[in-house]
Amino acid sequence: MGQQTSRRSIWWGGIALLALVGLATVRAQAQPVLTVSGQVTKPLTLQAADLKAMPHSDVSAKDKDGATHRYSGVSLFDLLKQAGTTLGGELRGKNLTKYVLVKAGDGYEVVFALPELDPEFASRVILLADSVDGKPLAPGIGPYRVIVPDEKKPARWIRDVKSIEVKAAN
Template sequence: MKTTKIALLTSLLTIALFFSNSKVNAQAKTASASIKGEVKSELILTPTDVDKLPKTSISQKDRTDQEHTYSGVELGLVLKNAGVTLAEELKGENLTKYLLVEASDGYQVIFSLAEIDPAFTSRKIILANRKDDKLLAADEGPFRIIIEGEKRKPRNARQVISLTVKFAN
């Protein structure tokens, strides 16, 4: 009788772990970021989608002075794919547009579109989905903003889930 109860409990625990792991895997597969607002077409990007786009890498030291290589897609290309006003169209009132980056923990960062547009700057800003050739861990991903040459790192937002283009009032 006791052996049967142990076997039953073991089976139930195995089933519970299976469904728990399935849920975690499903969440990892559905990790995404939306691109919305003043865009021609709203997009939902997954890490797999970013892997299909032209790659850019930036090496950066972390808080412990350890160097890491982040790779992803240039943020300007992501915005261009959504139909955001860039390049020759980025003038006049369009220069009052900005990008609001939002993270899953509520953290927010703002960039002017000119900061991101390769027609205005040679500094790279990427939407990274990989760190040292591995998908970002849950505490950093699904995406992270990485800025080349930034002296301070607070705008390197992690756990990015939303990119919204807006007009300043």
């Protein structure tokens, strides 16, 4: 009887260990990660806490149904600046051929020219939003979404952003 109890204890201990490892794996996979890479001097891999700690901006913008919402998040310019992207006074000549490719979890991709994102060239803030009207973005839309205020069509309001890559057209 003692040997059988010992085997059961080992068996249940093994099951409990597998369950804990599985739970840790699911939690690690569930943690949103955003990468900023390409022609940058400091590629970034950011967790949700990293983005939450960055300075946030707010923009009001109309969604595809014409309803105005207040979005909060990090400007794409600030993310690119942190990654060491060519911006500001260096954004001239061949550097003007650089662009940003934003990719979503479902494979959708959109492009922005660097001057569109740089306050020395453009007056609007293009945002990597993590909340709308004071609440986290809904599943399937977030955890991150690019918001482009004042565009006639929100086709570049890419949902579920996973990566941002800086490239050159030539």
